[in-house]
Amino acid sequence: MPNKIPYVNLIKQAALDKKKIFNSISKIFLNGNFILGDEVEKFEKQICKILNIKYCVALNSGTDALVLGLLLIGVKRGDEVITPPNSFVASTASIVHLGAKPVFADVKEDQNIHPFEIEKKITKKTKAIMPVHLSGRSCEMDVIIKISKKYNIPIIEDAAQSIGSKYGDKYVGTFGEVGCFSAHPLKNLNAIGDAGYLVTNNRQIAKKAKQLRNHGIENRNNILSFGYVSRMDSLQAGVLNIRLRNLKSVINKRRYNASLYFKFLKKIKNIILPLERKKEYNTYHTFVIRAEKRNKLKNYLEKKKISTAIHYPNLIFEQPAYIKKFGKIKLNAFPNSKMLKNSILTLPVNQFIKKRQILKICREINFFYKNR
Numbered sequence: 196m197p198n199k200i201p202y203v204n205l206i207k208q209a210a211l212d213k214k215k216i217f218n219s220i221s222k223i224f225l226n227g228n229f230i231l232g233d234e235v236e237k238f239e240k241q242i243c244k245i246l247n248i249k250y251c252v253a254l255n256s257g258t259d260a261l262v263l264g265l266l267l268i269g270v271k272r273g274d275e276v277i278t279p280p281n282s283f284v285a286s287t288a289s290i291v292h293l294g295a296k297p298v299f300a301d302v303k304e305d306q307n308i309h310p311f312e313i314e315k316k317i318t319k320k321t322k323a324i325m326p327v328h329l330s331g332r333s334c335e336m337d338v339i340i341k342i343s344k345k346y347n348i349p350i351i352e353d354a355a356q357s358i359g360s361k362y363g364d365k366y367v368g369t370f371g372e373v374g375c376f377s378a379h380p381l382k383n384l385n386a387i388g389d390a391g392y393l394v395t396n397n398r399q400i401a402k403k404a405k406q407l408r409n410h411g412i413e414n415r416n417n418i419l420s421f422g423y424v425s426r427m428d429s430l431q432a433g434v435l436n437i438r439l440r441n442l443k444s445v446i447n448k449r450r451y452n453a454s455l456y457f458k459f460l461k462k463i464k465n466i467i468l469p470l471e472r473k474k475e476y477n478t479y480h481t482f483v484i485r486a487e488k489r490n491k492l493k494n495y496l497e498k499k500k501i502s503t504a505i506h507y508p509n510l511i512f513e514q515p516a517y518i519k520k521f522g523k524i525k526l527n528a529f530p531n532s533k534m535l536k537n538s539i540l541t542l543p544v545n546q547f548i549k550k551r552q553i554l555k556i557c558r559e560i561n562f563f564y565k566n567r
Contacts, residue, residue: 200556202502204547205380209387212437216387219433231409234432239392241439245359246366248374248394250401253427254408257355257377257391261289263407263425264373264393265323267400268349270295274322278353279308280510281532282327285377286353287511291520295322299512301529305470306330306483306539309531310338317346326371327353330506331383331449331480332469333362336370343371351375355391358384359446361476368394378435383449383480384442386431448546449479452553456482456542459557465564481506482544489538492563499559504541 223229239251254260270276272294278286280299290297298321300312306329313324324343326334343350350371354360358376360367368374378390395401406413411422457468467485471477483506486492493503510532511517512524526533542556 199500200502200543200548200552201545202504202541202543203381203545207547208380208385212441215437216434219437220430223429223433229429231426232429234429234436235427238427238432238435238439241436242392242394245439245442246369246374246394248366248369249396250398251392251394252401252404252408253432254391254393254404254425255427255431256389256425257353257375257379258285258289259408259423259425260375260377260391260393261285261325261351261353262292263404263423264351264375265289265293265295265325266407267403268323268351268372270322273320275318275320276323276325277313277316277321278325279327279329279532280512280529281306281507281535282329282353282511283355283507284511284514284516285355286325286327287517290325296320296521297511299524299529302531302535303335304531304535305332306535307332307334308339310335310342313339314342317342317348321346321348324348324350324371325353326350327355328357328360328367330469330483331357331360331478333357333360333367333475333477336362336365336367340370349373355379356382356480357478358382359442359476360478363474369396372397373400378431383445383478384435384438386434386438388431390427390431390435392427445546446478449544450477452544452546452548453477453479453482455550455553456484456544456557459554460484460560463561463564466560479544481541483539483541485535485538486540487538487564488567489540491567492560493540495563496556496559501556501559502543505536505539506541508536510536 242251274295275298276290287297303309352371352374354368355377357367374394378386407422408425411420465487
């Protein structure tokens with residue numbers, strides 16, 4: 196019986212650099228520096244160097260990065276923040292946690308927020324625009340920046356899925372006032388638990404974020420504000436400092452895997468492959484196709500021991516939590532989001548998958564459509 200082709204492979208990922216990671220953890224145990232400290236500072240400096248940005252603040256999750264980022268650009272209760280409805284729940288939840296209202300703008304066929312839909316949703320209450328760089332692909336940032344400047348509304352980027360992705364010659368997460376990243380185990384740059392970070396070129400935002408992540412403490416005896424417990428611990432920072440050495444190779448392997456899908460699926464008329472634009476550098480956190488008879492294809496691949504996923508089967512405003520708080524929204528008002536949620540399918544693209552496994556996936560997809 197052949198082994199199942201996994202969508203992700205956290206076991207192999209955990210085993211990668213195991214000895215180096217254990218050595219790093221041992222050093223932290225010996226020096227007793229568990230909270231903040233040298234490993235965290237080293238991580239922040241490395242991120243600044245990679246992204247060519249002035250400040251990085253290491254946090255305990257991408258969600259906390261969004262919450263603190265929104266707070267520090269002035270979002271408060273009663274304000275509105277424009278964001279897409281097809282993201283992971285954290286994007287919207289971070290807005291709701293501050294007492295603000297998420298205002299959804301429909302997306303383009305590439306799953307990312309449509310700039311012209313953003314402009315339609317701007318009101319006097321709009322205090323921020325939150326584009327989400329889904330699947331490792333950048334949003335259309337040049338147009339979004341023009342809208343931001345036209346209405347004097349700050350941008351906070353949700354780049355949780357897109358470390359290393361570019362739009363033009365600039366990294367995602369560095370276009371807005373604040374960029375927010377996740378280092379969850381499923382991300383291309385991954386910890387062995389929860390972790391995240393925000394980046395900015397604004398010195399005051401960085402300074403305030405560092406205070407707020409640690410209870411609002413300036414030093415042991417002075418508390419400048421009532422903050423949070425949002426700091427990244429030294430253990431996760433130590434792991435990330437090791438994983439950063441492999442980030443380029445991880446991205447290159449995912450891009451290579453994506454190129455195989457493009458090569459061997461391009462002739463199938465029943466699917467639409469992700470767009471490849473010259474201006475974008477996609478890191479393929481996920482490889483998302485649009486497929487006719489999506490659910491039947493997914494079930495067929497499952498029977499053939501091929502794991503797939505859907506990112507995401509339900510829009511945020513369809514979730515019980517949203518309906519309970521804000522009421523129902525008509526799905527037909529978001530035609531692209533509606534179309535995508537019923538047709539998208541995520542194929543395995545992780546860095547541990549073998550070429551022969553991708554070829555098997557492509558053969559099975561070909562077979563499915565030829566015999567239906």
